[in-house]
Amino acid sequence: MPLRLDSRDPGFAAAFADLVDARREADEDVSRDVTAIIAKVRGKGDAALADYTQRFDGHDLDAGGWKVDRAECEAALATLDPKLREALELAAERIRAYHAAQRPEDRDSIDAAGVRMGARWTAVDAAGLYVPGGRAAYPSSVLMNAIPAKVAGVGRLTMVTPTPKGATNPLVLAAAAIAGVDEVWRVGGAQAIAALAYGTDRIAPVDVIVGPGNAWVAEAKRQLYGVVGIDMVAGPSEIVVVADAANDPAWIAADLLSQAEHDPTSQSILITDDAGFADKVAAEVERQIPNLSTAATAATSWADNGAIVLVGSLDEAAALCDRLAPEHLELAVADPERLFDKVRHAGSVFLGRHTPEAVGDYVAGPNHVLPTGRRARFASGLSVLDFMKRTSFIALDDAAVRAIGPAAVALAEAEGLPAHAASVALRLG
Amino acid sequence: MPLRLDSRDPGFAAAFADLVDARREADEDVSRDVTAIIAKVRGKGDAALADYTQRFDGHDLDAGGWKVDRAECEAALATLDPKLREALELAAERIRAYHAAQRPEDRDSIDAAGVRMGARWTAVDAAGLYVPGGRAAYPSSVLMNAIPAKVAGVGRLTMVTPTPKGATNPLVLAAAAIAGVDEVWRVGGAQAIAALAYGTDRIAPVDVIVGPGNAWVAEAKRQLYGVVGIDMVAGPSEIVVVADAANDPAWIAADLLSQAEHDPTSQSILITDDAGFADKVAAEVERQIPNLSTAATAATSWADNGAIVLVGSLDEAAALCDRLAPEHLELAVADPERLFDKVRHAGSVFLGRHTPEAVGDYVAGPNHVLPTGRRARFASGLSVLDFMKRTSFIALDDAAVRAIGPAAVALAEAEGLPAHAASVALRLG
Numbered sequence: 001m002p003l004r005l006d007s008r009d010p011g012f013a014a015a016f017a018d019l020v021d022a023r024r025e026a027d028e029d030v031s032r033d034v035t036a037i038i039a040k041v042r043g044k045g046d047a048a049l050a051d052y053t054q055r056f057d058g059h060d061l062d063a064g065g066w067k068v069d070r071a072e073c074e075a076a077l078a079t080l081d082p083k084l085r086e087a088l089e090l091a092a093e094r095i096r097a098y099h100a101a102q103r104p105e106d107r108d109s110i111d112a113a114g115v116r117m118g119a120r121w122t123a124v125d126a127a128g129l130y131v132p133g134g135r136a137a138y139p140s141s142v143l144m145n146a147i148p149a150k151v152a153g154v155g156r157l158t159m160v161t162p163t164p165k166g167a168t169n170p171l172v173l174a175a176a177a178i179a180g181v182d183e184v185w186r187v188g189g190a191q192a193i194a195a196l197a198y199g200t201d202r203i204a205p206v207d208v209i210v211g212p213g214n215a216w217v218a219e220a221k222r223q224l225y226g227v228v229g230i231d232m233v234a235g236p237s238e239i240v241v242v243a244d245a246a247n248d249p250a251w252i253a254a255d256l257l258s259q260a261e262h263d264p265t266s267q268s269i270l271i272t273d274d275a276g277f278a279d280k281v282a283a284e285v286e287r288q289i290p291n292l293s294t295a296a297t298a299a300t301s302w303a304d305n306g307a308i309v310l311v312g313s314l315d316e317a318a319a320l321c322d323r324l325a326p327e328h329l330e331l332a333v334a335d336p337e338r339l340f341d342k343v344r345h346a347g348s349v350f351l352g353r354h355t356p357e358a359v360g361d362y363v364a365g366p367n368h369v370l371p372t373g374r375r376a377r378f379a380s381g382l383s384v385l386d387f388m389k390r391t392s393f394i395a396l397d398d399a400a401v402r403a404i405g406p407a408a409v410a411l412a413e414a415e416g417l418p419a420h421a422a423s424v425a426l427r428l429g
Numbered sequence: 430m431p432l433r434l435d436s437r438d439p440g441f442a443a444a445f446a447d448l449v450d451a452r453r454e455a456d457e458d459v460s461r462d463v464t465a466i467i468a469k470v471r472g473k474g475d476a477a478l479a480d481y482t483q484r485f486d487g488h489d490l491d492a493g494g495w496k497v498d499r500a501e502c503e504a505a506l507a508t509l510d511p512k513l514r515e516a517l518e519l520a521a522e523r524i525r526a527y528h529a530a531q532r533p534e535d536r537d538s539i540d541a542a543g544v545r546m547g548a549r550w551t552a553v554d555a556a557g558l559y560v561p562g563g564r565a566a567y568p569s570s571v572l573m574n575a576i577p578a579k580v581a582g583v584g585r586l587t588m589v590t591p592t593p594k595g596a597t598n599p600l601v602l603a604a605a606a607i608a609g610v611d612e613v614w615r616v617g618g619a620q621a622i623a624a625l626a627y628g629t630d631r632i633a634p635v636d637v638i639v640g641p642g643n644a645w646v647a648e649a650k651r652q653l654y655g656v657v658g659i660d661m662v663a664g665p666s667e668i669v670v671v672a673d674a675a676n677d678p679a680w681i682a683a684d685l686l687s688q689a690e691h692d693p694t695s696q697s698i699l700i701t702d703d704a705g706f707a708d709k710v711a712a713e714v715e716r717q718i719p720n721l722s723t724a725a726t727a728a729t730s731w732a733d734n735g736a737i738v739l740v741g742s743l744d745e746a747a748a749l750c751d752r753l754a755p756e757h758l759e760l761a762v763a764d765p766e767r768l769f770d771k772v773r774h775a776g777s778v779f780l781g782r783h784t785p786e787a788v789g790d791y792v793a794g795p796n797h798v799l800p801t802g803r804r805a806r807f808a809s810g811l812s813v814l815d816f817m818k819r820t821s822f823i824a825l826d827d828a829a830v831r832a833i834g835p836a837a838v839a840l841a842e843a844e845g846l847p848a849h850a851a852s853v854a855l856r857l858g
Contacts, residue, residue: 084843087836094833098546101536116780117527117794122773124807138844171843207807225654226662229807233655251855257848292847340822344551351545351824356852359825362837365546366821378553378636378658380819390809392795393769395780396788404523407516408791414513414600415567418721419686423785426680 002268002282002306007316019307020323020374024236024265034190034219041194046201052191057133058165059186066202068168068184076173085174091363092143092178098365099151102384114400119392123153124229126204127387128196129181130211130221131172133162133188139175140361144368145210145231145382146179152387157181158206160196162188189213190220197224208387210369231382235373236265239328239357240346242317242339243281245274247332247353253284255330258358260301261294267305269324271317278308318342325376328357347376401427431697431711431735436745445738449752449803453665453694453734463619463648470623475630481620486562487594488615495631497597497613505602514603520792521572521607527794528580531813543829548821552582553658555633556816557625558610559640560601562591562617568604569790573797574639574660574811575608581816586610587635589625591617618642619649626653637816639798660811664802665694668757668786669775671746671768672710674703676761676782682713684759687787689730690723696734698753702743711737747771754805757786776805830856 005015040048050061077085108118127149131142142159149157159176161169163186176184185203187195193213199205209221210231221230239259243252256268272278285302289295311317318339321329325345333339336351343349347370350357361368369382396404405424412420434444469477479490506514537547556578560571571588578586588605590598592615605613614632616624622642628634638650639660650659668688672681685697701707714731718724740746747768750758754774762768765780772778776799779786790797798811825833834853841849 083839087839087843090833090836091840094544097540102548107530111523111526111794115523115793119531119795125773140840140844222655226651226804229804248855251852254848254852254855258846258852261846261848288848288851293845294847298848336824343820344554345818346820349820349822351822352826354827354830354856355823355825356830356856358841358849358852359830359834359837360823361849362840363833364544364823364825365540366548366823370821371818375655375658376818376820378818381821383819385814389774389800389805389807390812391772391775391778391805392799392810393778393780394784394789394793394795395765396784396793397781398783401783401785401788404519404792405788407519408788410512410516411520411569411791412787414516415569416722417687417690417787418723419683419690419717419727420787420790422717423680423683423687423787426677426683427783427785 002302002308004308004310006310008312016309016320016323024267024305024373030215030219031223034216034223037190038194038220038223041191041200042198049187049191049195049200052189053187056189057162059163061186064166066186068173068186072168073173073177073181073184076170077177080170080174087363088139088143088175088178091140092147094363094365095143095147096151099148099367099384103151104385104388113403114397115404116395117393119390121388121390123155123388124207125154126156126158126206127154128206128209129157129159130192130209130213130217131159131161132213132217133164137161137169137172139171140368141212142172142175142181143179146176146181148367148382148384149210149387150180152384154387156183156204156206158196158203159184160187160192162186162192190216193217193220193224197228210382210386229386231369231386232371232375232379236267237262237372238267238269238326239330240269240271240321240324240326241330241332242271242314242321243277243332244272244314244334245277246334247277249277249280249284250288251353251356252281252332253288255356256281256285256302256306257288257292257298258356259328260306261292261298264297264300264304266301268302269307269309269326271309271311271320273311273314275310278310282308314339321346325374327370327372327376328360330355330357345376347371347381431731431737433737433739435739437741445749445752448736453696453802459644459648460652463645463652466619467623467649467652470620470629471627478616478620478624478629481618482616485618486591488592490615493595493615495615497602497615501597502602502606502610502613505599506606509599509603516792517568517572517604517607520569521576523792523794524572524576525580528577528796528813532580533814533817542832543826544833545824546822548819550817550819552584552817553636554583555585555587555635556583557635557638558586558588559621559638559642559646560588560590561642561646562593566590566598566601568600569797570641571601571604571610572608575605575610577796577811577813578639578816579609581813583816585612585633585635587625587632588613589616589621591615591621619645622646622649622653626657639811639815658815660798660815661800661804661808665696666691666801667696667698667755668759669698669700669750669753669755670759670761671700671743671750672706672761673701673743673763674706675763676706678706678709678713679717680782680785681710681761682717684785685710685714685731685735686717686721686727687785688757689735690721690727693726693729693733695730697731698736698738698755700738700740700746700749702740704739707737707739743768750775754803756799756801756805757789759784759786774805776800776810
């Protein structure tokens with residue numbers, strides 16, 4: 001049974017605080033293992049990759065192949081069910097269009113003091129995309145991570161993915177072909193992240209690494225943050241659905257389950273102002289679960305991490321949502337805009353009764369890689385900016401340095417940095 | 430003596446690669462100490478802060494005060510040398526103007542399929558600013574870190590700074606007053622970072638932590654990245670100056686020394702196409718060093734990490750600069766624009782003979798907090814964006830979900846996520 005809270009109960013504040021603070025992230029301490037793997041790949045390169053890949057994936061890189069050829073990706077695309085291919089291509093096109101509008105503009109202007117200043121955005125030279133093997137190998141995730149990189153103008157986009165016993169995932173390869181991934185290596189785990197960061201004889205290093213992964217992959221990215229750029233520190237996924245009684249309980253139940261079915265650590269929270277509606281949704285969830293091929297996962301997630309929060313008025317919802325700062329926030333209410341105007345912290349918001357979160361996972365266009373675990377307080381979803389960087393620039397002529405230089409000299413002297421002061425003062429003659 | 434390379438020498442490629450790969454970052458392993466400090470502050474809060482502050486800073490927080498009052502900051506400003514106050518206020522005004530133009534625009538549009546999509550930027554609720562004690566306590570750094578936060582719209586800006594034996598730095602306090610810092614706590618080190626990230630009874634937690642610090646501070650920020658947002662992983666500072674023979678050697682020497690005087694690990698590199706000019710600059714560096722109050726630091730940095738790279742033509746410089754991806758790049762050449770157009774990786778670029786890097790440190794306007802250690806390949810200088818986050822949103826009506834929903838259903842089914850499929854399919858009726 002999921003947690004059930006009522007904002008009018010005396011113990012609500014403390015109980016809600018517990019819900020906000022509950023850590024769903026597994027405390028697997030893999031940091032020492034990961035440190036060792038990174039050191040070995042950094043030192044021994046491809047030989048270390050071959051060892052680890054044999055050991056963890058049961059794949060012999062030298063005998064079974066290091067790379068998945070471009071032709072193999074194209075073949076996976078060519079043999080795809082036409083309906084699926086069409087869906088993937090629609091998704092790719094919509095993701096491309098949304099992210100193209102994210103490309104930042106350069107600045108270049110001269111101010112009243114005659115100082116020319118500006119900023120120029122450029123793409124990173126190379127990016128790495130991690131794609132998990134097994135259950136979490138999603139073609140939608142390939143599109144969401146690869147297309148922003150390509151839209152940014154990244155020159156070389158390298159995908160790494162474990163191929164357990166050599167097995168590849170045709171859907172993932174087809175998505176790689178559609179997204180324009182430049183190379184695909186059959187390596188995974190922390191060893192693949194280390195190879196991307198430092199490079200090996202075969203695999204050229206990249207500047208930014210993105211993509212989901214297990215605890216080893218996440219820890220490797222965390223440890224290598226600073227050597228390369230990374231997308232974010234990711235935790236279990238979550239959704240908050242704010243819904244009034246005018247909704248179809250079956251729709252809302254399905255929305256809650258669409259999060260719960262991802263992983264036992266996922267979290268689905270319903271906030272509603274109607275106790276009867278809450279009961280109906282809870283009953284619908286129980287009714288729908290057995291029909292799902294993902295029933296076991298969804299049931300565990302809902303029972304362990306799910307919650308129904310009853311509020312006196314939906315006006316209370318915005319403040320509660322900000323406390324949770326959820327990855328996904330669905331506002332299934334009559335006037336979603338009004339509620340959205342009060343929300344400050346959420347990764348992505350789904351407005352109105354006809355916007356299930358799952359359309360955002362696949363085809364709407366905005367990125368589905370979003371901050372989890374209350375990180376929407378300070379972090380944003382993946383974007384073109386994650387694959388670009390800004391170079392500021394300054395240009396002074398003789399008049400401009402005379403206008404603002406004396407202040408720089410004064411400050412440099414006050415800070416005890418005489419060469420700073422001299423470098424400006426010499427230009428003042 | 431600094432390293433001297435010539436691109437026409439046979440061993441150049443290898444020698445330049447060594448220069449690029451040289452790590453100047455101290456390998457102090459403070460990670461275990463920092464982990465312990467963070468755990469203690471997280472568990473014991475203010476009591477742990479009081480212990481550490483007594484031990485590391487010789488300051489008794491309970492007897493000597495936890496905070497520097499706003500009135501004390503205002504008093505420091507009021508009693509400041511008027512010329513310095515004017516310089517700080519000019520700097521603040523210019524930094525504010527430059528960063529105000531960085532505020533991102535929201536998006537909101539409806540596409541041909543009837544799908545409304547957009548993104549909304551909001552500031553983080555609270556930000557923490559670390560200001561080192563001792564030599565590296567620079568008022569310019571307070572302005573550069575605090576003003577972008579305020580321009581972003583951060584509600585609460587908390588500064589932490591160690592006050593060894595209770596001593597405060599009036600220049601730093603005056604800068605805090607000018608920048609509008611909301612509160613100043615007399616704590617430093619990893620313990621201050623932990624307090625900002627997790628909060629204590631006295632110090633409320635923040636969402637983003639910025640500002641320079643020693644190895645403990647940097648490691649604490651790295652470990653807490655994900656719990657909070659951080660500005661960047663920072664290393665020793667560096668400058669590359671590309672200069673032709675038409676420059677005054679004394680100006681260029683001062684520019685190189687303005688980097689070298691920061692720290693023995695700082696790096697200054699001259700790239701020029703004229704061996705005679707290189708000799709003159711080298712001689713000027715030696716001539717200027719003894720006159721500096723920072724002579725010892727500057728001499729060590731120049732001897733240990735400095736380099737002069739002679740090239741056959743300045744056209745080679747852009748590619749070399751990209752390999753180094755320097756924090757600061759000065760282009761003191763006849764046509765700096767032409768060279769700048771070829772450069773891809775640099776934190777900030779200073780164009781022309783009248784733009785010493787030091788004007789950027791203080792008064793030009795762009796931020797002086799920049800990526801170091803080749804991180805300009807993937808990272809940008811501090812900006813208003815570091816204190817904001819983007820919430821994407823999607824709104825579909827009945828027609829729009831019918832237009833793009835079927836593709837989402839197909840993809841969800843292919844990915845084995847039936848509740849995702851159902852949440853969309855139910856809306857298709």
